[in-house]
Amino acid sequence: MTYTSLHWGAYRPLVENGRLVEMRPVPWDRDPSPIGASLPGAIDSPSRIRRPAVRRGFLERPGGSGEGRGREPFVEVDWDTALDLVAAELRRVRGEYGNRAIFGGSYGWSSAGRFHHAQSQLHRFLNGFGGYVSSRDSYSLGAGRVLLPHIAGDMDWLLARHTSWDNLAEHCQLFVAFGGLPLKNAQVSPGGASDHLLREAIDRLSRAGVRFVNLSPLRSDLQGAADCEWWPLRPGSDTALMLALAYVLVDEGLHDQAFLARYTVGFEPFRDYLLGVVDGQPKDPEWAAARTDIPAPRIVELARRMAAGRTMINVAYALQRAVHGEQPFWMTLVLACLLGQIGLPGGGFGLGYGAMNNTGSGRKPFSGPRLEQGTNPVRDFIPVARIADMLLRPGAPFDYDGRRHRYPDIRLVYWAGGNAFHHHQDLNRFLHAWRRPQTIVVHEQYWTAQAKHADIVLPATTALERDDIGSASSDRFMLAMKRAIEPVGEARDDYRIFLDLAGRLGFADRFGEGRDTLDWLRHSYEGSRQRAREQGIELPDFEVFWAEGCFEVPRPAQQTILLEEFRDDPEAHPLGTPSGRLEIHSERIAGFGYADCPGHPVWFEPPPPSHPLHLISNQPKTRLHSQYDHGAYSRASKIHGREPLTLHPRDAAARGIADGDIVRVFNERGALLAGAILSEDIRPGVVQLATGAWYDPVDPAEHNSLEKHGNPNVLTHDVGASSLSQGCTAHSAQVEVERWSGEAPPVTAFEPPRFR
Incomplete structure (x- = not known):
């Protein structure tokens, strides 16, 4: 059986006369994503890059001006010409400026397959070449990923252990969703989404009598719930509403003082801010009503309901993609601490239920095979969303997570996986920055804007044109992804491209280790056995897995409850925070001295809107x-x-x-x-x-x-x-x-x- 694992689902490709004609969802997927229907017709469309191509001005003068990017025509060349040119540019830039002038710009969403994962392949190659400037965090979770280790723990660790939907169906009474539970977002997961969960989960919770509150400007952010209130609050005002809910809990004595004393630190300074002792302004419902457009009596009533029963408080990723985006994530944690239900069945907090398919799956946090990337000797990095600043302001200082850094001077950008013209903001400013480097190399499957604005474009294969293994953390299945069709045009997989480049640059043996793709799949699969055993998973032999096509990851014997062990014994199971506790006020963050992110959650008044x-x-x-x-x-x-x-x-x-x-x-x-x-x-x-x-x-x-x-x-x-x-x-x-x-x-x- 041939399976293909994609970010939005698992499918069985139907091929006739060598051409993809249909992507059939796997029979076990209860709510397959229709995105798969886009592959037939698109995979070999006129948008497909069929041959290596070089921007005309760059071909005439390598490393010259980047002003022609996006404007000049391309010249198609053979693979040897393209690879010789890339190798020469890498060698030149390293020789003239060092590895600190090379930026490895990959976002990682190019393939759900674990071996042909473009970001991993690029990082392994550039590490073998002597290193590169990297990026940290993600556009999706830039603020949350930096904040959470200070106040609760590593973000990935928390996401893999979120309270399972089956537990919520049995024990939750009220689900308060800041930013909703959008079904469209839950179609996807980084390593694949083999069995879609959210629609059925909402239905199960509804049948169990769970009441939902959708706090979002969009009604569609929570669909399918039988008992759902839509509160269309003002965008960006979630923190103000959370503060007012916290005010009611504290003012009416509904907060769990015993939980705060044993499991948290820093309640007192936050309480003084909340009650107005610090600034003379209590963060009460009347104060919040003017900022959220939610009437004060409704805020009071919701706070009392949250305290009266088992409540799950969830915050969508989208809320932290904003100025002062740390605050709604922090306040979600604080609200849950005040209720005192963290670690109990059906209660506590969630950081992105509905943001991706696997959150709340209740399955073991086993991510399957991995490609070793090696060690990067270059220490320079940027937060991922600051690429335009880096290119426009080399040498300028920037603050990040308590330290002062400087932007490197980038002369060559190598991008494989992802599309900056999708992720990045203010594209007119970004275009100006994108023309600054001397050389931009891109691996792409289609003529996206990023490919059209590159100097050297190398055509890459899609997931259906190569062998791989599909596996995601907390997902149901690990899939053998056998090639379904021949590569379109002259497309090559990222591994072969980098192996050929490594040969030209003198480290092919170190990069490829003498293995072809199937050897690597077997090697990485075998290397994941120990991690699987640590989760109580016994993998079959690789040959058995490859022949059968799929392996179902067994469910844990018990339901998953986020921070259950911490609640049972915080001394034996401390968190990864400085105090080992949940930090309502963080002394570490306070010590950074940032006026725009002090030691506990606060409300920042937004400036007057520039447009209506x-x-x-x-x-x-x-x-x-x-x-x-x-x-x-x-x-x-x-x-x-x-x-x-x-x-x-x-x-x-x-x-x-x-x-x-x-x-x-x-x-x-x-x-x-x-x-x-x-x-x-x-x-x-x-x-x-x-x-x-x-x-x-x-x-x-x-x-x-x-x-x-x-x-x-x-x-x-x-x-x-x-x-x-x-x-x-x-x-x-x-x-x-x-x-x-x-x-x-x-x-x-x-x-x-x-x-x-």
Whole structure:
């Protein structure tokens, strides 16, 4: 049996006459993602990169000006020419500037397969070459990943141990969801999503009588619950609401003082801030009502309900993708501490239920085989969302997690996996930064904007065109991913590309260790046996696994409850925080002296809005990030070929906009075209435009050109969440919308570039 593990599901590819015609979901998946339908037709579409290509100006003068990126035509070349050119540039930059001038820019979502994981392959190659400047954290969780080790523990450790859905169905009474539980987000998981869980989980909880509260500007952020209240609070005001809920708990004596005394540190300074002792302003429901648009009596009533029964408090990843994004994550923890239900069945807190499929699966945190990446001798790094700052301001200082660092001077960017033109904010500023390095090398499958703005483009295979192993932490199945079709055009897998480059640069034996792909799969599989045994998992022999095609990871004997062992005995099972306890006030963070992230959660008054509508640029329903935006499922959702923008009928009427109109969305950073959808299920004053539409400017040579396809990152601003994390702040953006009159420019995002 042939299986393919993708970030959004497990499928059985149907191939006829060597061509992919259908992606059939595996029979055990209870809620398969329709994103898989995009692969047939897209995998060999005109958007596919078929041969190595070099930007004309770079081919004529390697390492010269980057001003021609995105503007000049490409020249297709043979593989030897392309690899010789890449090797020469790597050798030149290292010789002239050192390895600290090389940036390994990979985001890691290119493949669910564990061996052909583009980020791991790139890091292993660059480590073998002497090192590179790396990035830390993620756009999804930049603020949360830095904050959590100080106050609760490592983020990945916490996510793998979240209280399971089956436990919540038995014991939870009230599920309070800040940012909702969006089904569209739970389609995906980094190492694969072999069995989709969220829709059935919400149904099970509903049948068990669990009541839900969806605190989000979007009603669609929580669907399928039988008893669900929608509270359309003002975007960015979640921390104010959490503070008011905490105020009611403390003011009415509903907080668990025994839990606070035994399991937490720092309640007293936070309490003084909460009650207004510090600044003269109690953070009471009346104060919060003016900031959230939620009436004070409703806030009081919700706090009392939370204290009266078993309550799960969940916060979506999206809330920390904002200025001061650490605060809602921190306050979620504080609220749960005040209720005192952490470590108990059905209660406590969650950091991203619904953000990815495997959170709450209740399965063992075993991630399967891994590719050893080696050690990076270069210490320089950046927080992942600060790439434009790095390229524009070499040598400038930046703060991060209690230390002062400096941006390196990057001359060569090597990117394999991910797409910066999807993830990064303020794309007009980013384009200016992207033209600074001397050389940009990209491995890509399709002619995305990142490929079109590179110097050397190497065509990479897709998951269906190579052998691999699909396995994700806390997932149900490990899958043998056998090649289903031959590579399209002259595409090669990342391993072969790097092995050929390593040969040219003199370290092929060290990089490849004499193994072909199947040898590596067997080697990494065998290397995962010990980690499997530590989780009580006995893997079959590799040959048995490879022949059978799948292995089901056994469920734990007991239900998973987050921090249950810590609650049972905090001395025997301390947390990884400085105190070993949950930290309501962090002495370590306070010692950093950051005015924008002090020692306990606080409310920062936002500046006056620059434009009347708040933009939510959330994850799309019809693709993962920007992957397969050119596929049938994503393209079917477009309006006049453009990404849909949802706005409230009241806001549309005030601007003369009708359903289905093409609209111009703009602010001081840029402008784009989108298709209007009118809906009562969005809060007035808010518009929603999903990320991932392939960047498509009218004139690539023009600064601040109109983007005609609907990529919201021409509108989001590129500043760090705080001095602590420097995380992404995409959700702190305001815009204006107007009806587009006249003929709209055609969408050309999915067309290949010009060739000489």
